[in-house]
Amino acid sequence: xxxxxxxxxxxxxxxxxxxxxxxxxxxxxxxxxxxxxxxxxxxxxxxxxxxxxxxxxxxxxxxxxxxxxxxxxxxxxxxxxxxxxxxxxxxxxxxxxxxxxxxxxxxxxxxxxxxxxxxxxxxxxxxxxxxxxxxxxxxxxxxxxxxxxxxxxxxxxxxxxxxxxxxxxxxxxxxxxxxxxxxxxxxxxxxxxxxxxxxxxxxxxxxxxxxxxxxxxxxxxxxxxxxxxxxxxxxxxxxxxxxxxxxxxxxxxxxxxxxxxxxxxxxxxxxxxxxxxxxxxxxxxxxxxxxxxxxxxxxxxxxxxxxxxxxxxxxxxxxxxxxxxxxxxxxxxxxxxxxxxxxxxxxxxxxxxxxxxxxxxxxxxxxxxxxxxxxxxxxxxxxxxxxxxxxxxxxxxxxxxxxxxxxxxxxxxxxxxxxxxxxxx
Numbered sequence: 001x002x003x004x005x006x007x008x009x010x011x012x013x014x015x016x017x018x019x020x021x022x023x024x025x026x027x028x029x030x031x032x033x034x035x036x037x038x039x040x041x042x043x044x045x046x047x048x049x050x051x052x053x054x055x056x057x058x059x060x061x062x063x064x065x066x067x068x069x070x071x072x073x074x075x076x077x078x079x080x081x082x083x084x085x086x087x088x089x090x091x092x093x094x095x096x097x098x099x100x101x102x103x104x105x106x107x108x109x110x111x112x113x114x115x116x117x118x119x120x121x122x123x124x125x126x127x128x129x130x131x132x133x134x135x136x137x138x139x140x141x142x143x144x145x146x147x148x149x150x151x152x153x154x155x156x157x158x159x160x161x162x163x164x165x166x167x168x169x170x171x172x173x174x175x176x177x178x179x180x181x182x183x184x185x186x187x188x189x190x191x192x193x194x195x196x197x198x199x200x201x202x203x204x205x206x207x208x209x210x211x212x213x214x215x216x217x218x219x220x221x222x223x224x225x226x227x228x229x230x231x232x233x234x235x236x237x238x239x240x241x242x243x244x245x246x247x248x249x250x251x252x253x254x255x256x257x258x259x260x261x262x263x264x265x266x267x268x269x270x271x272x273x274x275x276x277x278x279x280x281x282x283x284x285x286x287x288x289x290x291x292x293x294x295x296x297x298x299x300x301x302x303x304x305x306x307x308x309x310x311x312x313x314x315x316x317x318x319x320x321x322x323x324x325x326x327x328x329x330x331x332x333x334x335x336x337x338x339x340x341x342x343x344x345x346x347x348x349x350x351x352x353x354x355x356x357x358x359x360x361x362x363x364x365x366x367x368x369x370x371x372x373x374x375x376x377x378x379x380x381x382x383x384x385x386x387x388x389x390x391x392x393x394x395x396x397x398x399x400x401x402x403x404x405x406x407x408x409x410x411x412x413x414x415x416x417x418x419x420x421x422x423x424x425x
Contacts, residue, residue, distance in 0.1 A: 009142075009144075009145035009148070009282065009283050009285070009286040010145075010149070011142055011145060011286075012138055012142045012145050012146040012149060013149070015137055015138055015142075017137050017191075017194070017195055017196070018134070018137050018146060020190075020191035020194060021130075021188070021191045021195075022149055022150065022153065023187075023191070024188040024190065024191040025150065025153050025154075025188065026153055026157075027184045027187050028184050028185055028187055028188045029153055029154055029156075029157030029158075029161070030157045030160055030161050030184065031095075031161075031180055031182075031183070031184030031185060032157070032161070032181060032184075033157050033158060033160070033161020033164075034161055034164065034165045034168075034177040034178075034180055034181050035095060035098060035119070035177065035178060035181045036161065037161065037165035037169075038098075038165060038169065038174050038177040038178060039056060039098075039112065040053045040056055041165075041174070042102065042112060042174045043055075043056065043109055043112060043113075045174075046107040046109055046112075047109055052109050055113055056113065056116060059113045059114075059116050059117045059120075060116060060117070060120045061370070061371065062117070063117045063118075063120045063121035063124060064123070064124045064366070064367065064370050064371075065124075065370075065371065066121075066124075067120075067121040067122075067124035067125050068124035068125075068127070068128065068363045068364075068366040068370070069360070069364065069367060070125070070363070071083075071087075071124055071125025071126070071128050071129065071359075071363055072129075072132075072359045072362055072363020072364065072366070073359065073360050073363065074125065074129075074359070075125075075128055075129040075200075075358075075359025075360070075362070075363070076132075076200055076356055076357060076358065076359040076360050077200065079197055079198055079199045079200075080129050080132060080133050080136075080198040080199075080200065080359070081133075081192065081195045081196070081197055081198045083125070083129045084126065084129050084130060084133070084195070085189070085192055085193060087122045087123075087125045087126035087129065088126065088185065088188055088189045088192050089189065090122035091119065091122045091123065091126065091185055092185045092186065092189065094115055094118050094119040094122060095119070095178055095181045095182040095185060096178075096179075096182045098112075098119075098178035098181070098182075099175050099178035099179045099182060101115070102173070102174040102175035102178055103175040124363075124366060127362070127366045128359050128360075128362035128363040128365070128366050129359060129362075131346060131349075131350065131362040131365070132359045132362045133195070133198050134146055134350055135350045135351065135358070136198055140347075140350075140351040140419065141286065141419075142286070143346075143347040143350050143351055144285040144286055144288070144291075144343050144344060144347045145282070145286045147342070147343040147346045147347055147350075148279050148282040148285055148339070148340075148343040149279070151275060151279055151339050151342060151343060152275070152276055152278075152279025152280065152282070152339070155272040155275035155276045155279065155335070155339065156272075156276045156279075158272040159269055159273060159276065165177055200356060200359070201356065219357045219360075220364070224411050224413055224414065225292065225348070225411075225413055225414050225417050226348065226349060226361065227411075228292075228407065228411045228414040229345045229348050229349060229414075230364065230365070230368050231407055232295060232296065232299050232341075232345075232404055232407055233299075233341070233342075233345060233368055233369070234368060234372055235299070235399075235400055235403045235407065236299045236302050236303070236338070236341070236372075236400055236404075237368075237372030237373050237375075237376055238372050238375050238376050238379060239303075239376070239379070239396045239397075239399040239400050239403065240302055240303055240306045240334075240376070240396050240397055240399070241306075241372070241373045241376035241377075241380070241396075242306060242309065242376075242380050242389075242392070242393040243268070243271075243373065243376070243377065243380075244376065244378075244381045244384075245380055245381070245384055245389045245392060245393055246264065246267040246268055247264060248384065248389055249263075249267065249313055249327075249389050249393075250263040250264035250267055251264075252389070253313050253316040253317075253320075253323075253389065253390070254316060254320060254323075254324050255320065263324055266324070266328050267327070267328065267331065270327075270328045270331030270332050270335065271331050271332070271334060271335035271338070272335060273332055273335060274331060274332035274333060274334060274335020274336040274338075274339070275335040275336060275338060275339035276335075277332065277335075277336055278335065278336030278337070278338075279339055282339070282340065282343065285340060285343055285344065288344070289418045289419055290417070290418045291344045291347065291348055291417060291418065292348075292413075292414045292415050292416065292417030292418070293415055294340070294341075294344050295341050295344045295345055295348075295414075296404055296408050296414075296415065298337045298338070298340045298344070299337070299341055299400065299404050300400075300404055300405075301333065301334075301337040302334045302337045302338050302341065302397075302400060303397045303398065303399075303400030303401040304397065304401060305330045305331070305333040305334035305397070306330070306393060306394075306396055306400065307394045307397030307398050307401070308326070308330040308333075309327050309330035309331055309334070309393055309394070309397070310390050310391065310392070310393030310394025310396070310397060311390070311394055312326040312327035312330060313327055313390040313393060313394075314390035314391075314394065342369075345365075346365065348417070349361050349362065349365060350362075351419065376396075379396075380392050380393070380396065383395070383396075
């Protein structure tokens, strides 16, 4: 019984609709990671330029922001099952087009970047809709467990996908990775088609535009607990995500080769590995009623872990191998804490918001989750140039802790937020 209480809560899998979506996601997320790796690899192979590879950030972020917000608005008007079918078909078509251009031997980088933008647009509309349907499929008490299960699969794919892609590209070529992604998406389409109709309760009329998006933002202003769930995530990611420093740290602090190496791979894999470990042992999240406090504790742990990571980097010159292990361990702890924080924050959004605005709030969540680390890349890169990588990483972690405490004091209703748990839990 103690072991069952420790490992992931699998009760959401008793729901046949959630179970089909979750199982399909296991293969789909690995397929998606194949494309995530193949696109920049093909661009570099075609151009030999890291500058062109860097354009994937711009071509990916813009549609993610625009269509993440608009897709959330659409999910508050139209039947969400229909919207999931349309966006999943769109992802399948764009993945198929990736295959066709690679199979035809195209070296047109702008075609590849435009296809990438279209794919990210469909993804940005799909994700808010997918998250918004969970409260209609599951009870509020199962949402933290369901989100933990979903995030565990996503993070596991973030580890397995690049490893598989790295091994397959030299053997099969880019076109076959795109084709594998296309076929894996069919599993998700099958699961989505079998969902029941999911019309929005209290939905508006007409085609949503900017007014609808602004209404969603206005809803947040009137609900400080929900607003805080975004604020603390921005604090954690913008000030505490040091991934932009990993290449320099791996090379300068741990003496890895400039093009990568073991230290480089270990640093990049550590946070998603921690998230997977946290997901496997996430049985406790379903028993937490004071979710506001839980989010704050998780983010403070994340900040402390990132400060510890910076300290390990600072001591690398004296004890290189032990400090590499310590740095990776701190990132693993941070990844586990971030997974738990995200599970609680998504659950709070899903359970507290009315169904009529749930899609728009999930759209904002998608933008925040995607945009925060990209802002962090710029901020950490600039600060490291001035004060060094160790100070930038450690200082960012300390700022996360300080700003999280300030935010908690400023919005005490977030600290008091709690949900009612069934007596059986």
